[in-house]
Amino acid sequence: MSTEDVVVTGIGATTPLGGDVASLWDGMLAGRSGVRRIDDLLAGYEHARDMPTKIGAPMAVSPDTVLTRVQARRMDRCEQAALVAARQAWADAGAPGAEPERLAVVVGTGIGGVTTLLDQDDLIEERGPGKVSPLTVPMLMPNGPAAWVSLEYGARAGVYTTVSACASGAEALALAVRLIRSGEADVVIAGGAEAAITPLTVAGFAQARTLSKRNDEPERASRPFDVDRDGFVLGEGAGVLVLERASFAAARGARVLGRLAGYGITADAHHITGPDPTGAGQIRAMRRAVADAGLSPEDVDHVNCHATSTVVGDVGEAAAVRAALGDHVVLTAPKSSLGHLVGAAGAVEGIVTLLSIAEGVVPATLNLEHKAPEVGLDVVAGQPRKLRLRAALCNSFGFGGQNVSLVFTSA
Numbered sequence: 558m559s560t561e562d563v564v565v566t567g568i569g570a571t572t573p574l575g576g577d578v579a580s581l582w583d584g585m586l587a588g589r590s591g592v593r594r595i596d597d598l599l600a601g602y603e604h605a606r607d608m609p610t611k612i613g614a615p616m617a618v619s620p621d622t623v624l625t626r627v628q629a630r631r632m633d634r635c636e637q638a639a640l641v642a643a644r645q646a647w648a649d650a651g652a653p654g655a656e657p658e659r660l661a662v663v664v665g666t667g668i669g670g671v672t673t674l675l676d677q678d679d680l681i682e683e684r685g686p687g688k689v690s691p692l693t694v695p696m697l698m699p700n701g702p703a704a705w706v707s708l709e710y711g712a713r714a715g716v717y718t719t720v721s722a723c724a725s726g727a728e729a730l731a732l733a734v735r736l737i738r739s740g741e742a743d744v745v746i747a748g749g750a751e752a753a754i755t756p757l758t759v760a761g762f763a764q765a766r767t768l769s770k771r772n773d774e775p776e777r778a779s780r781p782f783d784v785d786r787d788g789f790v791l792g793e794g795a796g797v798l799v800l801e802r803a804s805f806a807a808a809r810g811a812r813v814l815g816r817l818a819g820y821g822i823t824a825d826a827h828h829i830t831g832p833d834p835t836g837a838g839q840i841r842a843m844r845r846a847v848a849d850a851g852l853s854p855e856d857v858d859h860v861n862c863h864a865t866s867t868v869v870g871d872v873g874e875a876a877a878v879r880a881a882l883g884d885h886v887v888l889t890a891p892k893s894s895l896g897h898l899v900g901a902a903g904a905v906e907g908i909v910t911l912l913s914i915a916e917g918v919v920p921a922t923l924n925l926e927h928k929a930p931e932v933g934l935d936v937v938a939g940q941p942r943k944l945r946l947r948a949a950l951c952n953s954f955g956f957g958g959q960n961v962s963l964v965f966t967s968a
Contacts, residue, residue: 563734564806564968565814567650567799568908569642569748573792573895576618577645581905582912585894585920586941590776591617592790592896595754602756610768612775613754614792614896631692632705633670638795638901639702639750640709646746647710650799651811655744661714662707663732664797665725665749667900667955668758670697675755702750706797714742720900722955723863725749726796727903727963731820733800743805748797748904759791765830767867779897780924781864781890782871782932789865792896796904798911813968815911818948819850825958832870836877838960843881843950846962852948854882857964859919859949861910864890865897872931874952879934887944888936889913893923903953903961910951910965918943 570577573591574584584591595613599605620637621629629637643664647653653660673696680688695701700718707716715736719728726749733747762768769788771778779790798817806813823845825838832839847854860878864871871890878886891906898905913919918941925938951963 562803563737563800563817564803565798565817565911566653566801566806566811567646568814568911569645569649570794570796570905570908571616571618571620571638571641572794572905573614573617576623578908585891585909586918588921588923590894590923591792592775592778594775598754599756608756608760609770610759610763611772612778612790613759614790615754616794633673633696633701634752635666635670635750636696636701636705638752639664640705642748642795642797643706643709643746646797646799653744653799653801654809657711657713659714659743660710660712661736661742661745662703662712663717663719663729663745663747664703664706665719665721665729665900666699666702666751667720667722667725668751668753669699670701671753671758672755673697675757706746710746712746721959722957723897723899723902724953724955724959724961725900725903727907727951727953727961728822730798730817730904730907730963731822731961734817734820737800737802743802745800746797747800748795749901750795751898751900752793753899754791754793762791769866777924779866779893781866781893781922782928782936783925784927784929786866786868786871788867789892790896792898794898794901794905796901796908798904798907815914815968816966817963818966819846819964821845821849821962823960825960827958830956832873832954833958834873836873836880838958839874839877839954840881842960842962843877846950846964850948850964850966852964857882857886857948857950858944858946859913860886860888861906861949861951862888862890863952863954865892872929875932875934884934886934887919888934889919890922891920907951907963910949914946914949914965914967917945
């Protein structure tokens with residue numbers, strides 16, 4: 558397997574803070590929140606008033622307004638978001654001229670085309686099987702986002718879908734690194750997409766007692782590491798990166814934004830939803846990522862945390878970070894601004910991590926008014942902090958005990 562560097566040459570995103578990377582980054586630095594009331598998304602649902610959670614973080618720019626009407630009608634919202642972000646990333650990379658057989662796609666999703674599934678189920682109940690769309694299956698299948706991106710760019714080196722809950726987007730980036738290092742591809746379009754804000758999913762997460770119920774203060778609801786945190790906010794969006802073999806990027810004179818230098822993937826094998834209370838899997842993932850990057854824990858200056866704003870998860874991650882890296886690292890938690898983008902979270906937050914290194918600034922964690930004493934680490938709050946970052950780690954942990962850590966370094 559090759560040890561050649563894997564570099565990032567393009568980034569694209571559509572998020573609750575805006576329809577592109579510039580709005581994402583500007584919003585993060587300005588301390589804006591993408592969380593709002595979602596009464597409009599619950600409208601028409603018979604039991605909407607009984608929903609314990611009435612807030613979410615939808616995409617600020619609906620992807621069906623960016624695509625043509627014909628394209629949008631053939632895709633689930635999750636697929637639409639993936640294609641919008643991929644087009645941005647591809648253009649940002651300068652449209653790499655990789656041979657189709659050397660171009661791969663990896664797009665992860667935690668839930669996939671649930672909106673299509675629920676809409677078509679309603680249709681068959683109300684009007685019968687003859688009214689179900691013939692595009693139902695390609696719209697709801699989890700590999701749909703990756704498939705549409707591959708069709709857009711003619712990628713023939715492989716089309717992969719990582720489905721690992723909230724770690725899906727990060728695992729997609731890790732798999733992209735594997736494909737390049739193994740020699741199977743020169744360029745990989747990789748990321749994650751999710752669009753699952755529906756009454757069913759909101760109710761399901763709420764019944765599992767994982768969502769915030771701060772309905773009267775949406776922008777203050779997501780508060781990682783704060784003593785008053787009461788659960789995460791369900792969001793949606795997509796993030797896509799173009800990754801290249803360093804020599805391929807250099808040969809075409811590409812602008813390099815940074816390196817995806819290492820990754821670590823582990824499993825807890827502990828509980829279907831709860832993390833291992835010892836943090837062993839998270840610690841191993843972080844240590845593996847750092848070692849894979851050829852670094853030591855002392856080289857890592859910053860951690861972009863998974864930190865969803867749940868009572869148990871945030872302090873557990875902080876303890877794992879201390880055990881894996883030490884107490885010198887500076888933390889931030891983007892979900893305070895974005896909500897939890899589930900399968901897209903790792904990819905979007907990977908972009909934020911990359912920009913933090915490139916710009917030398919770490920966005921603040923919103924709503925961190927009284928840090929939980931158990932955290933015991935430096936969390937950026939209030940205002941963004943200027944820092945010279947040599948290497949930064951991005952964590953994503955998911956239901957099922959999935960742990961993925963990525964290490965980014967400067968170009």
